[in-house]
Amino acid sequence: MSEARQRATAIAATERALAAEFAATRDLSEGLAAHLSDADATMQSMEDASPAKWHLAHTTWFWETFLLRDHALGYELYDADWPFLFNSYYEAEGARIDRFSRGLLSRPTLDQILAWRAHVNAAMDALIDVSEHEPLIRLGIAHEQQHQELLLTDIKHALFQNPAGPAMFENAQRPSAEAAQLGWHTHPGGIASIGHNGTGFAFDCEGPNHRALLEPFALADRLVTNGEWQEFIDDGGYADAAHWLADGWAWVQAEGIAAPLYWRDSDAGAQHFTHTGWQSRDPHAPVTHISYFEADAYAAWAGYRLPTEFEWEAIAWGQRGGDAPAHDPDGGNQLDAAAPPMPRGGTDLFGDCWTFTRSAYLPYPRFQPAEGAVGEYNGKFMSGQFVLKGASCATVRGHSRPSYRNFFYPHQRWQFTGLRLAKDI
Structure with missing residues (x-):
């Protein structure tokens, strides 16, 4: 195989792996949300935490703002009002709602957010195989993975506020092995x-x-x-x-x-x-x-x-x-x-x-x-x-x-x- 052919094969393999990682990350975020009702996903229990629905939206805003808006030919914002709702702290991206107001967003609904996610996922297909975008795409994947962790810890704090102690997962916890002597x-x-x-x-x-x-x-x-x-x-x-x-x-x-x-x-x-x-x-x-x-x-x-x-x-x-x-x-x-x-x-x-x-x-x-x-x-x-x-x-x-x-x-x-x-x- 020629050197050029080897290089092309390696690039294609990287693109396939990146596309799979992007899809897996997006799917996992929605897999977490599948355990929640719209009301669960809207709760914000403190300023440090954000609603699960907001995490799903903000990570989608990230892809739309930093990839699609600037690099996808002819792409138009899904909803022109949503950047104001789902920007987090990026001063360069303009005004946004106060952090502790995120839990007041009864609308858009969880279903509307999921529809936006599907729209953005489809639009990203045109950028995944462009090598110059790989560093920013990897940052976006890592960013969404961070928000998956935040979604888990934030919803735990929100559910904790309910005196009935509702569960997100039905799986029972497994006991830990006896801790070893400190070494x-x-x-x-x-x-x-x-x-x-x-x-x-x-x-x-x-x-x-x-x-x-x-x-x-x-x-x-x-x-x-x-x-x-x-x-x-x-x-x-x-x-x-x-x-x-x-x-x-x-x-x-x-x-x-x-x-x-x-x-x-x-x-x-x-x-x-x-x-x-x-x-x-x-x-x-x-x-x-x-x-x-x-x-x-x-x-x-x-x-x-x-x-x-x-x-x-x-x-x-x-x-x-x-x-x-x-x-x-x-x-x-x-x-x-x-x-x-x-x-x-x-x-x-x-x-x-x-x-x-x-x-x-x-x-x-x-x-x-x-x-x-x-x-x-x-x-x-x-x-x-x-x-x-x-x-x-x-x-x-x-x-x-x-x-x-x-x-x-x-x-x-x-x-x-x-x-x-x-x-x-």
């Missing part, structure tokens, strides 16, 4: 290579690759469990200011925080709210839905500390994130084949809970945001937030990579956030 990954320190190394897709904030100097340290080989967190509570952890950062202690006092989000003690025993409704709290499962403030306080109480993002990443490069648990089924699009998102425990660094680090979410050396509106994707949020690593049980498996940087404000805990301890050696 440690040790690292001798030295110069570590940090950030995306240029192989495969990455968000802009994952690079540039650079060097970081590490002191000798150890990272726990598993996450802190529910049972261990209960010991912190029983020892008065939430009532002792000595364990807490000043801002964290003020937050505990102001908000009346006494346990992780979704925990309750009832006549049925220790429980937590899940995507399958109220369930018995498994003492061996990783604790989740904790804030940075809580994670830091527990670490201080236990005599350890939070890892830096560079320490976590230095250990993670030896692990295979692609095998991590995830809410999307391995090798298919049928959501019914996957269990509801639920941390299980184990010794992997990926796939149970996002791990808090004590690293501020800041740009890496030589970081430059992309030109245009897509440059607003990550860079403008590099202020006042902390980095989380490791992916969660609600994360699409392709996002389980060492360089991935999630980020939240220190009080936020509606995501699947947990704790992996670190110590100096």
